[in-house]
Amino acid sequence: MSELRQRLGRDADGQLDSEEKESELENKLDGETVSDSECKSEVAQVAPVDDTPEVLNRALSNLSSRWKNWWVRGILTLAMIVFFFIIIYLGPMVLMMIVMCVQIKCFHEIITIGYNVYHSYELPWFRTLSWYFLLCVNYFFYGETVTDYFFTLVQREEPLRILSKYHRFISFALYLTGFCMFVLSLVKKHYRLQFYMFGWTHVTLLIVVTQSHLIIHNLFEGMIWFIVPISCVICNDIMAYMFGFFFGRTPLIKLSPKKTWEGFIGGFFATVVFGLLLSYVMSGYRCFVCPVEFNNDTNSFTVDCEPSELFQLQKYNIPTVLQSVIGWKTVRMYPFQIHSIALSTFASLIGPFGGFFASGFKRAFKIKDFANTIPGHGGIMDRFDCQYLMATFVNVYIASFIRGPNPSKLIQQFLTLRPDQQLHIFNTLKAHLVDKGMLPGSEDA
Template identity: 85%
Template sequence: MTSLATVYDRERERAVDPEQREDSVARQQGGSDSELKLEKDGMSDTESKVDSGVPEVPVPPDDTPEVLNKALSGLSSRWKNWWVRGILTLAMISFFFFIIYLGPMVLMMIVLCVQIKCFQEIITIGYSVYHSYHLPWFRTLSWYFLLCVNYFFYGETVTDYFFTLVQREEPLRILSKYHRFISFALYLTGFCMFVLSLVKKHYRLQFYMFGWTHVTLLIVVTQSHLIIHNLFEGMIWFIVPISCVICNDIMAYMFGFFFGRTPLIKLSPKKTWEGFIGGFFSTIVFGIMLSYVMAGYRYFVCPVEFNNDSNSFQVDCEPSDLFQLQDYALPSIMESVTGWTTVHLYPFQIHSIALSSFASIVGPFGGFFASGFKRAFKIKDFANTIPGHGGIMDRFDCQYLMATFVNVYIASFIRGPNPSKVIQQLLALRADQQLHIFNSLKAHLTEKGLLKNTSGENK
């Protein structure tokens, strides 16, 4: 009997991956025989089999439009893929220009739609594994948590940018006042629902999928919220970073397609150093040129603000110094090459070099991360939404990383205190609080000599 149990344990160790083998050894060393017996009895054969390896996710079928299939039927698969990607890329760029023309509100709605689609693609991969167990509520809870997190983030945004509208409407004022408590209560409800959904013998997998959902929310919802915050700073902070990532992706693909010889990273065998370097320099030049064109238009550089009179967004202001042409002296080396002593640039163009550099050097690591995720689950793309490109997440994997960088960059080097928002917050205070702040500010300005001391005259 002892030898049979030993053989059983050895066979079970071979069936699991290294992490599970380490857990098994630890349990054997630290646990009693009765605990091991309960562990074996509590795990079904099906669960052991699935947990032991990488789950298989169905590969989406090729959904290239029939028109393109017929038109490109005479080409090799390599060139056929090149043309399909190129045509669809031009179509997506045209659509991008169209939504920019429609204004900031449409852009925000598109960001929300992209966020929901990316969340759906990632959750579907997890659900394809989880559904086989017929366990309750995973998909329902995933979408419920998405709703809760969006309610929290967008509620914060509404309170911040629609302050006067919120204060004017009684229901909105109540929701704004107790917004965080309501958000927490909603999340707590989902948390309790998850605990109630736990099924015996499948606890480990259920907690695994609970973590899957929350990491997806962190990656997708948080980043899309930062994109909207960047948009409110001015559409140029939304368009230039996104365009730089698009340019880098296109140019890296072009340079890699025609000149690529040296592999860059094992996670993406098709990525080459030639494409990486060519994409870097192309994106720097593109970022400087695009910034020069856009910095001259108020529509792109002015912050997006809510007009209380018309109850709509407006983009109109006096451009800041960041978007005023200035003369910059060139270093002696560049002066000897170009023959110029100074150049006429917008300060934003200098910042665009930082944005372009990040999009070219660090941005691709978002794509590498996504490649590692797809390889872990043995899938080619997140979905087959866009022929030749995969899913929406395949196109926005680098964009989310870029959004975080832009938001941090603005907060660190660009944004200062906003007087209008300070005034809005002051007006929401009680009269005695406003009077206290007024007297404190008056005393401070008098002490600095900006106001005359009229106390002696009053006496």
């Protein structure tokens, strides 16, 4: 009776609500109730759309769906490879812009999934804040890259020098503005969903923007560090599909039922051989092996240098066990080809797990592809799920086994110091070289 009285009293005072409704909503959000089940049903209701161009549909109308899909994927793959060769020909700056465009498109595809799943809740400012955070993170990363790789250009231009000096503070201020905007947008009945989408946006930034930034870093080390890893992933994707299509019998992983062990193993061997051959061809061209630098005399970006030992032919002794089989005792190859074995092995054995991760993500939301941008292939993110993981590995590999101190960068930074600081460094370096016996001491002079 007392409980009934309390309820009637709350009704009379008009205070029913908010906490009970909000707790009810939050309880439903725990586990797989409202948020998960509704989003699944909403996504599941979307009917699959045939995005194949009408020309191909007519030409392939007499084929079974299996072979029709094979031809559609094949034709579109060839078209993408041709486009890839074209942008390589246009140079590193165009490649950097293409990477930027791909990053934006991938971000859009993932954010759109989140927006469509929770569209009925009409979260305030969600899209605006997502794109604002993308802008902030890109400003931070690209500013760091420009300052690091083109220090001379930055120091020569007054506006760039000021932006470079206070770059991190400006980046933090921009992010802090977005953070405050998010807090101000919080609505009581949508707290949990808003924080969920806040996390969704930041994880997307971590996966897409951070790793695309690493692709740019690899590109500036030399186009070969950009082209070979990407080509190995493409080769592995194609060859694994081909081996799986014609010889596949044994399922590989439940997340991707069409993946087979035959495709996985065949793709591995094909990719390693492809990586060796591609590396041999590209190592002989300066435009591929030289890092991207800014030339003060011509006021332009150049890729001309004296190739390092990594890209000069060396003679290697073949193991005795193999000498009797192939009949050779030595072989001439570029040292980079040895590194290409590591790159192609990662692209074949670990790279596909980026695709498995994406498959798990899509299965969680009952969608076939991230988008329908490319007929037969899905969205841009469907094609770059393995590329981002590969970019991270290449960047770590370069930092761990390849990159050393860059004398030209040190000299550039040295010249920007005050005269007294330059003199101090000069005297310190001179004393160090005298102690090493590389310069005569004052007594010897």
